[in-house]
Amino acid sequence: MRVLLSTYGTRGDVEPLVALSVRLRALGAEVRMCAPPDEEFARRLAGLGVQLVPVGPPVKELMRGATLPSAADLARYRDEMVARQFEIFPAAADGCDVLVAAGLAQIAARSVAEAAGIRYVYASYSAVNLPSPHHRPPPRPGWPESQAHDNRTLWELDAQNVNAQFREPLNGHRASLGLSPVDNVRDHVVTDRPWLAADPVLGPWLETPGIDVVQTGAWTLPDERPLPADLVAFLEAGTPPVYVGFGSMHPSQDTARSALEVIRAQGHRALVSRGWADLDLVDGRDDCFAIGEHNQQLLFCELAAVVHHGGAGTTTTAARAGVPQVVVPPQLSDMPYWAGQVADLGIGAAHDGPSPTTESLSVAVKTALAPETRARARALGARIRTDGAAVAAGLLLDGLG
Secondary structure, three states, X not given: OEEEEEOOOOHHHXXXXXXXXXXXXXXXXXXXXXXXXXHHHHHHHHHHOOEEEEOOOOHXXXXXXXXXXXXXXXXXXXXXXXXXXXXXXXXXHOOOOEEEEEOOOOOOHHHHHHHHOOEEEEEEOOHHHXXXXXXXXXXXXXXXXXXXOOHHHHHHHHHHHHHHXXXXXXXXXXXXXXXXXXXXXXXXXXXXXXXXXXXXXXXXXXXXXXEOOEEOXXXXXXXXXXXXXXXXXXXXXXXXXXXXXXXXXXXXHHHHHHHHHHHHHOOOOEEEEOOOOOOOOOOOOOOEEEEOOOOHHXXXXXXXXXXXXXXXXXXXHHHHHOOOEEEOOOOOOXXXXXXXXXXXXXXXXXXXXXXXXXXXXXXXXHHHHOHHHHHHXXXXXXOOOOXXXXXXXXXXXXXXX
């Protein structure tokens, strides 16, 4: 069996497919992956024996600035990505039995699978990315925002925005492949039976007519890496610290400094993850320690709380560790959704509003550090599943048997 996996995005988009690829290979499947050509992804896949088929520009370059590209630049990037996918995917899919596309930028995948006569599966990492009257569509930068409040109306407008960007180029490529045109691009990509690679306790799917979602659980792997000796020494030198990290996001230095100030004011030490923003908050005091790439699964179990951006992977890892969370989400993709889940489940706090201040962060951190919040976080952590990637791999290969 040969499987082609495809995604485009940051580490939070790539790592779930890494987990799936490992489980597939353990079952005897051959795997290749279309992903951004960033060096860290290339190293990661090479170390696992998974062939990388690079697609698009390095995503770290696109995320370099503190603000998103303009609407015009985003439209151009999206058009270029569709063209590149139709150039690269057919050869990548050659000899494969199934194509699994994950994330929001996979416009060409289903058409290429259809032309090749192979199975196609679409996977989402968050329920909010799948159309349902139970939630609003996620924020999509560069596209018009609606003032409507009805979720059904908002999803209809979302489909119109996707069509305005992609329908004409998609149908042009489909015509060249001898395929019939698509009317609703979003629903074409998502299908009426998508997979949801999210934990059913942390991010459940609510039944919705017209869409039959298969929720597998989050796609993760055990991380066996030890923590660096200097980090272990810091952890052992005092009480559990509060972690501050924003992954691939670029928060303002003011936001990060405000978080550090709040943590110290509430009597806690701080652990700062530099991330893609290369946060530099260390000021010589021994109550703050900065780290680079690290084993979150192991580290989060040693912390008082985790302050982060609301990525699906970080939210799930913190929840599994049973540690309270403070989510400070940019208005982007699924991050506001995960912030809402953390708050609704009572396992932390969601910062409300686009511009965090010392005062607003202080309230959120105080909520997360309350004993009752920690108790709820620990109880929920014991219920988080760890078999999502294995479940998905089994479903894929059973479907090809």
